[in-house]
Amino acid sequence: MERKKTKRIGLLTGGGDCPGLNAVIRSVVKSGLNLGWEVCGIREGFEGLLKPGKICPLRRKDVAGILHVGGTILGTTNRGNPFAQKTKDGRTVDLSDRVVKRFHSLGLDALIVIGGDGTLSIAKKLSDKGIPLVGIPKTIDNDLSGTVITFGFDTAVSTATEALDKLHSTAKSHQRVIVVEVMGRYAGWIALNSGVSGGADIILIPEIPFKIEAVVEKVLERYRRKRNFCIVVVAEGAKPLGGEMFTKECKETGRVEPLLGGVGQWVSEEIGRRTGKETRSLVLGHLQRGGQPTTFDRLVATRFGVAAVELVAKKKFGQMVALRPPNIESVPIAVAIAKRNLVPLNSDVLKAARALGISFGD
Numbered sequence: 300m301e302r303k304k305t306k307r308i309g310l311l312t313g314g315g316d317c318p319g320l321n322a323v324i325r326s327v328v329k330s331g332l333n334l335g336w337e338v339c340g341i342r343e344g345f346e347g348l349l350k351p352g353k354i355c356p357l358r359r360k361d362v363a364g365i366l367h368v369g370g371t372i373l374g375t376t377n378r379g380n381p382f383a384q385k386t387k388d389g390r391t392v393d394l395s396d397r398v399v400k401r402f403h404s405l406g407l408d409a410l411i412v413i414g415g416d417g418t419l420s421i422a423k424k425l426s427d428k429g430i431p432l433v434g435i436p437k438t439i440d441n442d443l444s445g446t447v448i449t450f451g452f453d454t455a456v457s458t459a460t461e462a463l464d465k466l467h468s469t470a471k472s473h474q475r476v477i478v479v480e481v482m483g484r485y486a487g488w489i490a491l492n493s494g495v496s497g498g499a500d501i502i503l504i505p506e507i508p509f510k511i512e513a514v515v516e517k518v519l520e521r522y523r524r525k526r527n528f529c530i531v532v533v534a535e536g537a538k539p540l541g542g543e544m545f546t547k548e549c550k551e552t553g554r555v556e557p558l559l560g561g562v563g564q565w566v567s568e569e570i571g572r573r574t575g576k577e578t579r580s581l582v583l584g585h586l587q588r589g590g591q592p593t594t595f596d597r598l599v600a601t602r603f604g605v606a607a608v609e610l611v612a613k614k615k616f617g618q619m620v621a622l623r624p625p626n627i628e629s630v631p632i633a634v635a636i637a638k639r640n641l642v643p644l645n646s647d648v649l650k651a652a653r654a655l656g657i658s659f660g661d
């Protein structure tokens with residue numbers, strides 16, 4: 300590769316997609332180009348550094364008109380950890396040295412990695428191996444530490460809230476209990492925030508293992524008060540007291556985290572069986588990851604992109620940009636991934652919900 304005159308930085312998105320990724324890509328590209336740098340897009344996360352033909356310079360016109368568009372123009376994957384790459388014949392191999400070598404052979408000066416805890420954990424290890432790297436936190440789950448919020452979360456909560464609004468009318472018309480399973484992995488943020496904003500009667504989150512008897516009692520109490528319908532929001536990671544999280548079989552090679560799911564249907568069936576009421580359940584699933592980012596997410600993503608470029612300019616590597624209102628600051632990536640950001644039991648939102656009579660099944 301010919302010798303460059305200016306900084307050349309690589310940019311990739313890893314893990315599950317979320318609304319706002321394109322906004323942050325645009326922000327990094329525009330602010331980088333404005334400094335006279337070259338920004339190279341790496342396709343499909345770290346896999347793009349292992350395979351040929353996955354890297355190309357991003358021009359202004361490549362990021363034009365994508366601010367409000369969901370998904371990521373760079374593509375992403377939930378598989379592909381270069382430190383533990385699964386081969387087709389079932390072996391696990393460490394390809395991280397190859398990634399480091401490729402980074403240098405491309406003449407890159409720095410890497411900006413946009414990801415959640417899985418992607419940023421890989422980023423941290425690559426940073427320890429000498430790659431000058433900066434992280435940007437994204438995930439609808441909002442489970443990264445060190446930042447008040449990750450972008451993508453606000454849009455996911457809005458989508459779930461809108462779904463709850465719609466479900467109210469049909470639940471009421473049919474006098475049904477409707478159970479909605481939302482994403483969030485091991486954190487209950489989406490369930491809690493959408494449940495409160497969408498007027499749920501019961502919210503079940505991983506941080507508060509539930510008793511099905513308490514859930515049933517809350518349903519019956521509503522019907523006794525002639526409120527003849529009930530909306531239950533269940534986080535996919537919620538579990539009964541003393542029980543396990545519900546998982547789904549997944550045959551994808553190289554997947555690190557288990558696929559959660561099934562608790563909503565179980566809760567719905569138990570309520571039906573124990574109360575005799577008509578119940579229905581639905582899984583909002585990947586709807587929560589799609590669509591246009593909210594204004595909030597676009598703004599945070601844009602600010603994160605500019606802040607990441609500034610960190611590269613200042614050579615502050617191994618750091619992740621973070622929202623610490625009113626500012627965007629930075630924290631070591633190690634801090635962001637050290638522990639999951641779960642809903643604290645003294646959360647103000649939890650308190651508000653309880654004050655309104657919302658049950659958490661405890």
Ligand code: F6P
Nearest residue numbers: 315377438439440482483484559
């Ligand atoms: O981490 C984001 C997330 O959407 C989780 O909420 C969910 O458990 C998981 O990803 C789903 O993964 P996949 O897109 O591989 O089905």
